[in-house]
Amino acid sequence: MTSSLMLRSLSTKMALAVLVLLSSSAFAAHEPLPPELLQAKTVNIQNYSGQASWADGCYDELQKWGRFKIVSNPKDADLIFRLSYRVQRGRATIDIIQTSNHRMLWSDTRIWSVKSVVKELQGRIREEESAGR
Protein backbone atom coordinates (compact mmCIF):
# COMPACT_ATOMS: atom_id res chain seq x y z
CA MET A 1 0.00 0.00 0.00
CA THR A 2 1.37 3.38 -0.92
CA SER A 3 1.74 6.07 1.74
CA SER A 4 -1.02 8.24 0.18
CA LEU A 5 -3.45 5.33 0.31
CA MET A 6 -2.51 4.66 3.94
CA LEU A 7 -3.05 8.32 4.78
CA ARG A 8 -6.46 8.33 3.07
CA SER A 9 -7.51 5.21 4.96
CA LEU A 10 -6.34 6.73 8.24
CA SER A 11 -8.22 9.97 7.69
CA THR A 12 -11.41 8.05 6.79
CA LYS A 13 -11.11 6.10 10.04
CA MET A 14 -10.52 9.28 12.02
CA ALA A 15 -13.54 10.98 10.45
CA LEU A 16 -15.63 7.91 11.28
CA ALA A 17 -14.42 7.96 14.89
CA VAL A 18 -15.30 11.67 15.22
CA LEU A 19 -18.78 11.01 13.78
CA VAL A 20 -19.35 8.13 16.21
CA LEU A 21 -18.23 10.28 19.14
CA LEU A 22 -20.43 13.18 18.07
CA SER A 23 -23.50 11.02 17.60
CA SER A 24 -23.02 9.23 20.93
CA SER A 25 -22.72 12.56 22.77
CA ALA A 26 -25.81 13.89 21.00
CA PHE A 27 -27.86 10.97 22.28
CA ALA A 28 -26.21 10.83 25.71
CA ALA A 29 -28.67 10.19 28.50
CA HIS A 30 -29.82 13.19 30.49
CA GLU A 31 -30.14 13.36 34.23
CA PRO A 32 -33.77 12.57 35.19
CA LEU A 33 -35.96 15.60 35.82
CA PRO A 34 -37.39 16.02 39.34
CA PRO A 35 -41.02 14.79 39.71
CA GLU A 36 -42.04 18.25 40.97
CA LEU A 37 -41.12 19.65 37.57
CA LEU A 38 -42.93 16.91 35.67
CA GLN A 39 -46.07 17.26 37.79
CA ALA A 40 -46.19 21.07 37.81
CA LYS A 41 -49.22 22.76 36.26
CA THR A 42 -48.70 26.48 36.84
CA VAL A 43 -45.77 28.77 36.10
CA ASN A 44 -44.86 32.33 36.95
CA ILE A 45 -42.21 34.11 34.86
CA GLN A 46 -39.83 36.37 36.79
CA ASN A 47 -37.61 38.44 34.59
CA TYR A 48 -34.28 39.38 36.14
CA SER A 49 -32.58 39.80 32.77
CA GLY A 50 -33.29 43.48 32.23
CA GLN A 51 -34.71 42.61 28.79
CA ALA A 52 -38.47 42.79 28.32
CA SER A 53 -38.16 40.86 25.06
CA TRP A 54 -36.80 37.83 26.93
CA ALA A 55 -39.96 37.59 29.05
CA ASP A 56 -41.97 37.95 25.83
CA GLY A 57 -39.99 35.12 24.23
CA CYS A 58 -40.36 32.82 27.24
CA TYR A 59 -44.09 33.59 27.50
CA ASP A 60 -44.58 33.00 23.78
CA GLU A 61 -42.76 29.67 23.82
CA LEU A 62 -44.60 28.43 26.93
CA GLN A 63 -47.93 29.45 25.38
CA LYS A 64 -47.11 27.54 22.19
CA TRP A 65 -46.10 24.49 24.20
CA GLY A 66 -49.31 24.61 26.24
CA ARG A 67 -48.08 22.36 29.04
CA PHE A 68 -48.21 24.95 31.80
CA LYS A 69 -50.73 27.59 32.76
CA ILE A 70 -48.91 30.93 33.11
CA VAL A 71 -50.02 32.88 36.17
CA SER A 72 -49.17 36.45 37.13
CA ASN A 73 -48.94 35.88 40.87
CA PRO A 74 -45.99 33.76 42.08
CA LYS A 75 -48.13 32.55 44.99
CA ASP A 76 -50.41 30.75 42.52
CA ALA A 77 -47.52 29.07 40.71
CA ASP A 78 -46.03 25.61 41.21
CA LEU A 79 -42.87 26.81 39.48
CA ILE A 80 -41.00 30.05 38.96
CA PHE A 81 -39.18 30.46 35.64
CA ARG A 82 -36.48 32.96 36.59
CA LEU A 83 -34.83 34.60 33.59
CA SER A 84 -31.42 36.11 34.04
CA TYR A 85 -28.52 37.49 32.10
CA ARG A 86 -25.06 36.11 32.71
CA VAL A 87 -21.92 38.20 32.86
CA GLN A 88 -20.67 36.84 29.55
CA ARG A 89 -22.33 38.85 26.84
CA GLY A 90 -25.77 37.71 25.79
CA ARG A 91 -26.12 34.53 27.83
CA ALA A 92 -29.74 33.81 28.68
CA THR A 93 -30.40 31.59 31.66
CA ILE A 94 -33.64 30.10 32.91
CA ASP A 95 -33.65 28.74 36.45
CA ILE A 96 -36.73 26.72 37.33
CA ILE A 97 -37.54 27.03 41.01
CA GLN A 98 -40.13 25.16 43.03
CA THR A 99 -42.26 27.89 44.63
CA SER A 100 -43.09 26.02 47.83
CA ASN A 101 -39.49 25.49 49.00
CA HIS A 102 -37.37 27.64 46.64
CA ARG A 103 -35.49 24.56 45.46
CA MET A 104 -33.83 24.82 42.07
CA LEU A 105 -35.24 22.03 39.88
CA TRP A 106 -33.54 22.69 36.56
CA SER A 107 -31.44 25.32 34.86
CA ASP A 108 -29.95 25.94 31.44
CA THR A 109 -28.15 28.70 29.58
CA ARG A 110 -28.02 29.58 25.89
CA ILE A 111 -26.49 32.42 23.91
CA TRP A 112 -29.10 35.13 23.29
CA SER A 113 -32.05 32.78 23.31
CA VAL A 114 -34.54 32.18 26.07
CA LYS A 115 -36.73 30.38 23.56
CA SER A 116 -34.15 27.68 22.93
CA VAL A 117 -33.87 27.02 26.68
CA VAL A 118 -37.64 26.42 26.83
CA LYS A 119 -37.35 24.18 23.77
CA GLU A 120 -34.57 22.20 25.48
CA LEU A 121 -36.78 21.67 28.52
CA GLN A 122 -39.66 20.66 26.26
CA GLY A 123 -37.43 18.08 24.56
CA ARG A 124 -36.23 16.66 27.85
CA ILE A 125 -39.72 16.35 29.31
CA ARG A 126 -40.93 14.66 26.12
CA GLU A 127 -37.95 12.32 26.19
CA GLU A 128 -38.53 11.43 29.83
CA GLU A 129 -42.24 10.88 29.41
CA SER A 130 -41.78 8.72 26.34
CA ALA A 131 -39.24 6.64 28.25
CA GLY A 132 -41.98 6.16 30.87
CA ARG A 133 -39.86 7.19 33.79
Next chain:
Amino acid sequence: MKKLILAVLVLFSISAFAGHAPLPTELMQAKTVYIQNDGAPTSDLRVCTEELNKWGRFTVVSNPKDADVIFRLNFRIENGGYRVTSYGVSSTMNALKTITVLQRSTGNILWTDTRAAKLFGSPTKAVVNELRKRVEEQEKTDGKSK
Protein backbone atom coordinates in the same frame (compact mmCIF):
# COMPACT_ATOMS: atom_id res chain seq x y z
CA MET B 1 -38.74 34.53 -6.27
CA LYS B 2 -41.89 36.61 -5.61
CA LYS B 3 -43.16 33.89 -3.30
CA LEU B 4 -39.89 33.94 -1.37
CA ILE B 5 -40.05 37.72 -0.91
CA LEU B 6 -43.68 37.43 0.20
CA ALA B 7 -42.78 34.70 2.71
CA VAL B 8 -39.95 36.82 4.14
CA LEU B 9 -42.30 39.83 4.42
CA VAL B 10 -44.94 37.74 6.19
CA LEU B 11 -42.33 36.37 8.60
CA PHE B 12 -41.08 39.88 9.36
CA SER B 13 -44.56 41.21 9.98
CA ILE B 14 -45.36 38.29 12.31
CA SER B 15 -42.24 38.90 14.36
CA ALA B 16 -42.90 42.65 14.47
CA PHE B 17 -46.37 42.11 15.92
CA ALA B 18 -45.43 39.18 18.17
CA GLY B 19 -47.33 39.34 21.45
CA HIS B 20 -45.88 40.66 24.67
CA ALA B 21 -45.90 38.83 27.96
CA PRO B 22 -48.88 40.15 29.97
CA LEU B 23 -48.04 42.69 32.64
CA PRO B 24 -48.75 41.61 36.23
CA THR B 25 -51.96 42.85 37.85
CA GLU B 26 -49.94 44.60 40.57
CA LEU B 27 -48.35 46.80 37.93
CA MET B 28 -51.60 47.46 36.09
CA GLN B 29 -53.31 48.47 39.35
CA ALA B 30 -50.45 50.55 40.77
CA LYS B 31 -51.16 54.21 41.44
CA THR B 32 -48.03 55.52 43.14
CA VAL B 33 -44.40 55.29 42.10
CA TYR B 34 -41.11 55.90 43.84
CA ILE B 35 -38.08 56.38 41.59
CA GLN B 36 -34.95 54.86 43.04
CA ASN B 37 -31.60 55.68 41.56
CA ASP B 38 -29.34 52.64 41.59
CA GLY B 39 -26.24 54.11 39.98
CA ALA B 40 -27.79 55.96 37.04
CA PRO B 41 -26.86 59.58 36.27
CA THR B 42 -29.15 62.12 37.97
CA SER B 43 -30.27 63.30 34.52
CA ASP B 44 -31.96 59.90 34.07
CA LEU B 45 -33.87 60.43 37.29
CA ARG B 46 -35.11 63.76 35.93
CA VAL B 47 -36.07 62.25 32.56
CA CYS B 48 -37.90 59.36 34.22
CA THR B 49 -39.87 61.75 36.49
CA GLU B 50 -40.72 63.98 33.51
CA GLU B 51 -41.89 61.07 31.40
CA LEU B 52 -44.01 59.61 34.19
CA ASN B 53 -45.58 63.01 34.88
CA LYS B 54 -46.26 63.47 31.17
CA TRP B 55 -47.91 60.06 31.06
CA GLY B 56 -50.01 60.91 34.10
CA ARG B 57 -50.86 57.36 35.06
CA PHE B 58 -48.88 57.32 38.29
CA THR B 59 -48.28 59.77 41.11
CA VAL B 60 -44.55 60.06 41.76
CA VAL B 61 -43.99 60.04 45.53
CA SER B 62 -40.89 60.99 47.50
CA ASN B 63 -41.19 58.31 50.17
CA PRO B 64 -40.85 54.67 49.07
CA LYS B 65 -43.26 53.63 51.84
CA ASP B 66 -46.05 55.50 50.03
CA ALA B 67 -45.38 53.76 46.72
CA ASP B 68 -47.13 50.77 45.18
CA VAL B 69 -44.22 50.21 42.82
CA ILE B 70 -40.56 51.18 42.70
CA PHE B 71 -38.91 52.23 39.44
CA ARG B 72 -35.25 51.32 39.92
CA LEU B 73 -32.88 53.02 37.48
CA ASN B 74 -29.61 51.33 36.74
CA PHE B 75 -26.68 52.09 34.50
CA ARG B 76 -23.87 49.81 33.38
CA ILE B 77 -21.13 49.73 30.81
CA GLU B 78 -20.75 46.55 28.81
CA ASN B 79 -18.13 45.41 26.40
CA GLY B 80 -19.72 45.62 22.99
CA GLY B 81 -17.08 43.54 21.22
CA TYR B 82 -14.58 44.66 18.62
CA ARG B 83 -14.95 46.83 15.56
CA VAL B 84 -12.67 46.18 12.62
CA THR B 85 -12.08 49.13 10.33
CA SER B 86 -9.47 49.95 7.73
CA TYR B 87 -7.62 51.85 10.48
CA GLY B 88 -7.38 48.88 12.80
CA VAL B 89 -9.27 47.11 15.53
CA SER B 90 -10.95 49.00 18.35
CA SER B 91 -13.09 47.81 21.23
CA THR B 92 -16.56 49.22 21.64
CA MET B 93 -18.44 49.93 24.86
CA ASN B 94 -22.19 50.06 25.32
CA ALA B 95 -23.74 52.26 27.98
CA LEU B 96 -26.90 50.43 29.05
CA LYS B 97 -29.78 51.96 30.99
CA THR B 98 -32.21 49.62 32.73
CA ILE B 99 -35.48 50.32 34.49
CA THR B 100 -36.72 47.59 36.80
CA VAL B 101 -40.22 47.93 38.18
CA LEU B 102 -40.64 46.25 41.56
CA GLN B 103 -43.66 45.68 43.74
CA ARG B 104 -42.80 47.59 46.90
CA SER B 105 -44.55 45.26 49.32
CA THR B 106 -42.90 42.04 48.10
CA GLY B 107 -39.81 43.15 46.17
CA ASN B 108 -40.99 41.04 43.21
CA ILE B 109 -39.86 42.21 39.80
CA LEU B 110 -42.93 43.17 37.80
CA TRP B 111 -41.27 44.36 34.61
CA THR B 112 -37.85 45.32 33.31
CA ASP B 113 -36.25 46.61 30.14
CA THR B 114 -32.91 47.97 28.93
CA ARG B 115 -31.83 50.34 26.19
CA ALA B 116 -28.37 51.26 25.00
CA ALA B 117 -27.39 54.93 25.04
CA LYS B 118 -27.22 56.44 21.56
CA LEU B 119 -26.06 59.72 20.13
CA PHE B 120 -29.64 61.02 20.01
CA GLY B 121 -32.59 60.26 22.24
CA SER B 122 -32.76 59.20 25.85
CA PRO B 123 -32.74 55.46 26.59
CA THR B 124 -34.58 56.11 29.90
CA LYS B 125 -37.34 57.89 28.01
CA ALA B 126 -37.48 54.99 25.54
CA VAL B 127 -37.92 52.43 28.34
CA VAL B 128 -40.70 54.45 30.03
CA ASN B 129 -42.42 54.82 26.65
CA GLU B 130 -42.07 51.07 26.02
CA LEU B 131 -43.84 50.40 29.33
CA ARG B 132 -46.49 52.98 28.49
CA LYS B 133 -47.11 51.31 25.13
CA ARG B 134 -47.45 47.90 26.78
CA VAL B 135 -49.79 49.15 29.53
CA GLU B 136 -52.04 50.83 26.95
CA GLU B 137 -51.92 47.75 24.73
CA GLN B 138 -52.92 45.52 27.66
CA GLU B 139 -55.75 47.83 28.71
CA LYS B 140 -57.15 47.58 25.20
CA THR B 141 -56.91 43.77 25.26
CA ASP B 142 -58.42 43.56 28.76
CA GLY B 143 -61.21 45.93 27.69
CA LYS B 144 -61.97 43.74 24.66
CA SER B 145 -62.08 40.54 26.70
CA LYS B 146 -64.52 42.02 29.26
